[in-house]
Amino acid sequence: MKTASRLLAAILASAIFGSATAALAETPAKLLFSAERNPAPGAARSIGFYSNGCLAGGAELPPDGPHWQAMRLSRNRNYGHPDTVAVIERIAGEAARAGVWPGLLVGDVSQPRGGPMASGHASHQVGLDFDVWLQPMPSPRLSAEQRETYPFRSVLKNGTFTVDDRIWNPRYRDLIEIAASQAEVERIFVHPGIKKKLCETAGRDRGWLAKVRPYYGHHEHFHVRLSCRPGSSGCKPQPAIGAGDGCNELDWWFNVALQPPKPGGKPAKPKPPLTLAGMPKACSAVLGAPDVGGSAVAAGGSSSGMQAPSYASAFAPPASSVPIPTPRPFR
Numbered sequence: 001m002k003t004a005s006r007l008l009a010a011i012l013a014s015a016i017f018g019s020a021t022a023a024l025a026e027t028p029a030k031l032l033f034s035a036e037r038n039p040a041p042g043a044a045r046s047i048g049f050y051s052n053g054c055l056a057g058g059a060e061l062p063p064d065g066p067h068w069q070a071m072r073l074s075r076n077r078n079y080g081h082p083d084t085v086a087v088i089e090r091i092a093g094e095a096a097r098a099g100v101w102p103g104l105l106v107g108d109v110s111q112p113r114g115g116p117m118a119s120g121h122a123s124h125q126v127g128l129d130f131d132v133w134l135q136p137m138p139s140p141r142l143s144a145e146q147r148e149t150y151p152f153r154s155v156l157k158n159g160t161f162t163v164d165d166r167i168w169n170p171r172y173r174d175l176i177e178i179a180a181s182q183a184e185v186e187r188i189f190v191h192p193g194i195k196k197k198l199c200e201t202a203g204r205d206r207g208w209l210a211k212v213r214p215y216y217g218h219h220e221h222f223h224v225r226l227s228c229r230p231g232s233s234g235c236k237p238q239p240a241i242g243a244g245d246g247c248n249e250l251d252w253w254f255n256v257a258l259q260p261p262k263p264g265g266k267p268a269k270p271k272p273p274l275t276l277a278g279m280p281k282a283c284s285a286v287l288g289a290p291d292v293g294g295s296a297v298a299a300g301g302s303s304s305g306m307q308a309p310s311y312a313s314a315f316a317p318p319a320s321s322v323p324i325p326t327p328r329p330f331r
């Protein structure tokens with residue numbers, strides 16, 4: 001019996017005093033979605049919002065491609081909308097042909113059926129988000145085992161919000177420009193220190209900068225987000241951003257957002273975990289759909305042959321071992 005079914009059985013069995021459906025609806029959805037090992041069948045469809053939704057018809061990003069390696073394979077988060085997989089492959093190929101980077105280290109995309117993750121991200125739920133590590137693919141390539149522990153590295157000077165010029169070079173900018181220039185890409189999140197560097201070095205052609213927005217964390221990786229794809233009527237778009245290169249936002253980031261919180265200020269209340277009851281209805285069907293088998297829907301790639309243990313994504317490694325968006329510094 002697959003893990004998800006076992007989990008469901010346990011939840012149903014425990015629902016002695018209430019309706020079983022209610023018990024399922026109240027279970028943290030991250031436990032249910034992270035237990036799914038394979039995509040849901042059917043046409044590709046992103047359902048809901050980037051931070052509250054799921055994915056049908058997901059495609060696998062092959063763990064190894066001509067110009068990329070997917071990282072932390074045991075997490076089973078190398079799935080996305082087929083357009084997302086295509087965009088990753090395209091960016092990697094363009095960067096390699098342009099001599100920018102020989103290959104990309106691709107971080108989390110989504111779980112096979114999307115949904116909330118047991119650790120790490122609030123978004124990445126509808127198969128349209130992916131992370132790229134801010135370091136080129138090394139030579140020789142990393143083994144599957146090395147990819148579990150390979151350390152991420154900040155491009156900021158230690159303890160500052162300033163890009164370290166001993167690490168940074170124009171190829172980092174070129175890579176982000178290639179990513180931002182893809183038609184499907186709607187937004188890219190980077191640390192404010194990186195955005196500042198891009199603003200200073202973008203040169204005259206600055207159109208692509210508009211898509212690149214500052215956010216907390218994102219100094220060991222950058223986060224790429226596609227717009228809702230055609231055919232996903234249930235996909236909720238994100239609010240539009242203003243025109244312009246966005247460099248005028250930096251003052252607020254450095255002078256307000258990145259400043260330590262005022263002493264005595266109330267810390268933000270943590271949100272209760274998402275449950276199926278709080279998610280789009282269609283996500284219950286996505287969760288309950290039978291497997292079609294990973295390879296049948298894989299985007300033309302080989303599998304690593306490395307079988308993740310069934311508990312790997314439900315009990316993922318501590319968040320500190322992977323590059324994920326980090327909350328405000330100083331906290």
Ligand SMILES: [Zn+2]
Nearest residue numbers: 129130131223
């Ligand atoms: Zn991300």
